[in-house]
Amino acid sequence: xxxxxxxLVGHAFMGVVHSQAWRTVGRVFDLPARPEMVVLCGxxxxxxxxxxxxxxxxxxxxxxxxVLLRDDVHVVDICTPGDSHAEIAxxxxxxGKHVLCEKPLANSVAEAELMAxxxxxxxxxxxxxxxxxxxxxxxxxxxxxxxxxxxxxGTIRHVRAQYLQDWLLDPQAPLTWxxxxxxxxxxxxxxxxxxxVDLAQFLLDEDIVSVCGLVDTFVAERPLVDDAQRTGPxxxxxxxxxxxxxxxxxxxxxxxxxxxxxxxNGLRIEINGSAGSLAFxxxxxxxxxxxxxxxxxxxxxxxxxxxxxxxHPYLGAWYPPGHVxxxxxxxxxxxxxxxTAIAERTTPSPDFAAGLRVQRVLDAVQRSAxxxxxxxxxxxxx
Numbered sequence: 001x002x003x004x005x006x007x008l009v010g011h012a013f014m015g016v017v018h019s020q021a022w023r024t025v026g027r028v029f030d031l032p033a034r035p036e037m038v039v040l041c042g043x044x045x046x047x048x049x050x051x052x053x054x055x056x057x058x059x060x061x062x063x064x065x066x067v068l069l070r071d072d073v074h075v076v077d078i079c080t081p082g083d084s085h086a087e088i089a090x091x092x093x094x095x096g097k098h099v100l101c102e103k104p105l106a107n108s109v110a111e112a113e114l115m116a117x118x119x120x121x122x123x124x125x126x127x128x129x130x131x132x133x134x135x136x137x138x139x140x141x142x143x144x145x146x147x148x149x150x151x152x153x154g155t156i157r158h159v160r161a162q163y164l165q166d167w168l169l170d171p172q173a174p175l176t177w178x179x180x181x182x183x184x185x186x187x188x189x190x191x192x193x194x195x196x197v198d199l200a201q202f203l204l205d206e207d208i209v210s211v212c213g214l215v216d217t218f219v220a221e222r223p224l225v226d227d228a229q230r231t232g233p234x235x236x237x238x239x240x241x242x243x244x245x246x247x248x249x250x251x252x253x254x255x256x257x258x259x260x261x262x263x264x265n266g267l268r269i270e271i272n273g274s275a276g277s278l279a280f281x282x283x284x285x286x287x288x289x290x291x292x293x294x295x296x297x298x299x300x301x302x303x304x305x306x307x308x309x310x311x312h313p314y315l316g317a318w319y320p321p322g323h324v325x326x327x328x329x330x331x332x333x334x335x336x337x338x339x340t341a342i343a344e345r346t347t348p349s350p351d352f353a354a355g356l357r358v359q360r361v362l363d364a365v366q367r368s369a370x371x372x373x374x375x376x377x378x379x380x381x382x
Contacts, residue, residue, distance in 0.1 A: 002033060002034060003033065003034050003035075003036055003074075004033045004034065004035045004036065004074045004075050004098075004339060004342065005036050005038040005070075005072040005073045005074050005075065006022055006035050006036060006037055006038055006073070006074070006075045006076075006077060007038055007039045007040075007041060007064070007067045007070075007073045007075070007076050007077070007097075008022070008037075008039075008040050008041065008057070008077045008079060009041040009042075009064045009067075009076060009077065009078050009079065009080055009088055010041070010042065010078065010079030010080040010102075011040055011041075011042045011047070011048055011051040011052075011055075011079075012079070014079035014102055015040070015042075015051070015055075015079045016051075016055065017327075017328060017331050018077055018079055018331060019037070019040070019055035019056060019057070020055070020328050020331070020332075021328065021331035021332045021334065021335050022035055022037050022056075022077075022335065023037065023055070023056050024328075024332045025332050025335040025336055025339065028317050028318070028332060028336075029317050029332075029336045030317075031336065031339050031340065031343070032339070032340060032343035032344065033339055033342065033343040035075070035335070035339060036058070036072075037056050037057045037058060038057070038058055038059065038070075038072055038073055039052075039057060039058065039059040039060065039061050039067055039070075039073065040052040040055070040057035040059070040060050040061070041060075041061050041062070041063070041064040041067055042060070042062060043062060044062070045060075045062040048060045048061070048062060064076075064088060065091065068091060068092055068095040068097060069095070073097060074097060074098060075097060075098045075099070075100065075342070076088070076089075076092035076097045076098070076099050076100075077099075077100045078092075078099065078100065078101040078102060079102050080102075081177050081178075081183045081184060082104060082106060082107040082183065082184055082185045082190070083107055083182060083183050083184075083185070085101055085102075085105065085106050085107075085111070085115070086106050086111040086112075086114060086115055088101075089101050089115050089118070089119075089129070089352075090114065090115060090118045093118045093119060093121075093122040093127060093129060094118070094122075096122075096125070096127055097127070098127055098128045098129065098338075098342050099119070099127075099128075099129040099130070100129075100130050100131075100132055100334075100335075100338055101115075101129070101130070101131055101132065101352075101355070102131075102132045103131055103132055103133050103194050103195065103198070103355065103358070104185065104190045104194040104355065104358060104359060104362065105131050105352060105355030105356060105358070105359055106185070106355075106359060107184070107185030107186075107190075108185065108359070108363070109356070109359050109360055109363045112352075112355060112356040112359040112360075113356060115129075115352050115355070115356070116352040116353050116355070116356040118352075119351065119352035119353070120352075120353070123347065126345055128338075128341055128342050128345075128347065128348050128351075129348070129351060129352045130334075130337075130338050130341070130348035130349070130350065130351060130352075131198075131350045131351070131352060131354060131355035131358075132331075132334060133194075133195060133198040133199070133202075133350055133354075133355075133358075134330040134331050134333075134334050135195055135198075135199050135267060135282070135330060136198070136199065136202050136334075136349075136350070137314065137329075137330040137331075137333035137334050137337070138280075138282070138285055138330055139286070139307045139308075139312050139313045139314050139315055139325065139333075140280055140285065140286060140287060140288040140305070140307035140312075141199065141203070141269075141280060141288075142312075142313035142314065143288055143305070143307050143312055143313055144203055144271075144278050144280060144288055145202060145203050145205075146313070147278065147290065148203055148204065148205075148271070148273075148278070149205070151275070152275065152276055152290075152292070153271060153272075153273030153274075153275055153276045153277065153278065154273040154274035154275030154276065154293075155273055155274040155275075156204055156206075156246075156248065156250040156271060156272075156273045157250055157251065157272050157273060157274065158250060158251055158252070158253075158270075158271065158272040159200050159203075159204065159244075159246070159250055159251070159252040159253070159269070159270075159271050160252075160253050160268075160269065160270040160271075160272075161196040161199070161200055161252065161253070161254045161255070161268070161269045161270075162196075162254075162255045162256070162266065162267070162268045162269075163188075163192035163193065163195060163196050163255070163256045163257075163266065163267045163268075164255075164256075164257055164260035164263035164266035164267075164268070165192065165257070165258045165260060165263060165264065165265060165266070166258065166259065166260050166261050166262060166263055166264065167258055168219070168238060168258040168259055169259055169261055171219045171222070172222070172223060173222060173223075174222060174223050174224065174225045174228070175222040175223060175224055175225060175231070175232045175234065176225060178191060178236070179222060179234045179235070179236055180234075180235055180236065181235040181236050182235070184236055185236075186236050186237060186362065186366065187215075187217070187234075187236030187237040187238055187240075187258070188236075188237055188238060188239050188240050188256040188257050188258050189215060189236075189237050189240040189256060189362055189365060189366065190236075190362055191256075191258075192256035192257075192258070192267075193240055193242075193254060193256040193362060193365070194358055194362060195267065196254050196256060196267070196269070197254070197358045197361045197362065198350060198354070198358050199267075199269060200246075200252060200254075200269065201354075201357065201358070202350070203269070203271060204246060204248065204250065204271070206246045206247045206248045206250070207246070207247050207357055207378070208244045208245070208246055208247075208252065208361050208378055209245055209246065209247050209377065209378055210244065210245045210364070210375055210376060210377045210378060211242050211243065211244045211245075211361060211364045211365050211368055211375070211376055211378065212242060212243045212244075212368050212373055212374065212375045212376070213240060213241065213242030213243075213364075213365035213366070213368040213369045213373060213376075214240070214241055214242070214368075214369045214373050215237035215239070215240045215365070215366070215369045216237060216238060216239050216240075217234055217236070217237055217238045218238045218239070218259060219234060219238065220233060220234055221233055221234065222234055238257065238258060238259055239255075239256065239257035239258070239259055240254075240255070240256050240257075240365060240369075241253075241254065241255045241256075242254050242365045242368065244361075263283075264283070265282055265283060265327075266281065266282065266283055267281070267282035268280065268281045268282070273293075274293070275292075275293050275294055276290065276291050276292050276293045276294070277289075277290070277291040277293070277302075278290055278291075279302070285324075285325075285326070285327070286306060286307055286308055286324040286325060287304055287305065287306060287307065288304075288305045288307055289302045289303070289304060289305070290302065290303050290305055291303070306321075306322065308321050308322055308323065308324055308325070309321050314329075314333045314336070337349070360378050360379045361378050364376045364377070364378045364379070
């Protein structure tokens, strides 16, 4: 297939970011198939037509189901709230369309299981499905994965992960869909914690096998989006903390909040092993800190690696060393890998099975918090 016609469902924040990535990926990377931005889908007819013209889509539609019948659409990219992921993804796979679905995969383990099963069936017919965990595609974090695979950290003992934002600090911020469990599934846990879980499991190439967690909601009522004089209940968590055990024995601590004043997108992870450590902060996303514990004490110390060299992951297609990349580039890298997997008929990573594994961790954290923070096996019974 020389051309991949793309339909994007959803045109808010994530839709804008994905549109930028679809516009860019074929101009930066030498791809085995050429993406074409065929149609943008959304519920509000006037708005979706305006956004289609603004962001480079050939057409607009307010009916995503009709798009699945089109022969010129080969890929469906899902950027809607979590409550619609399962229906859209499974319908698209059944229609023979490749699927990219934003994280978290679903709002529940049951939905994620059905989606993973549908993706497995579709894969046997050459149809691919991937979850959009874009932080895997930060060059510095892809480099971290390579260093861990090479054994530069030795036996992994500790994982320390945080995702800190502050956009809910104002108690008068409106009750958007992200604060409603029926739309989002969970709050900081699913929105931010999902990234941490996937990233940790990706870097270590190990699954989290048990957790002990707690969640809290700091502001119980917020103004309605369409009527600021009235309020409605916040039905998701504002913050979560949990400890974890990995399959290889490492210990993990995780924290996600949307109430960390001054932190805008503070995704941080540190990994300590018997032979060294790695540390990363997305607010300095082109840098990776590396400590080599095998070096003599007189020269040992954390070194700053500026991950902008041509032989660093993804960087060969971009700019000269030191000309840093940004948030949007992680989505371009994601599409590069997805399009390549489709063309080469290989399973993309992370696939829906990986998304299901993340969902099971999130579910275990919620169940632990509901049972006085007792230890819960991931995937275990209630």
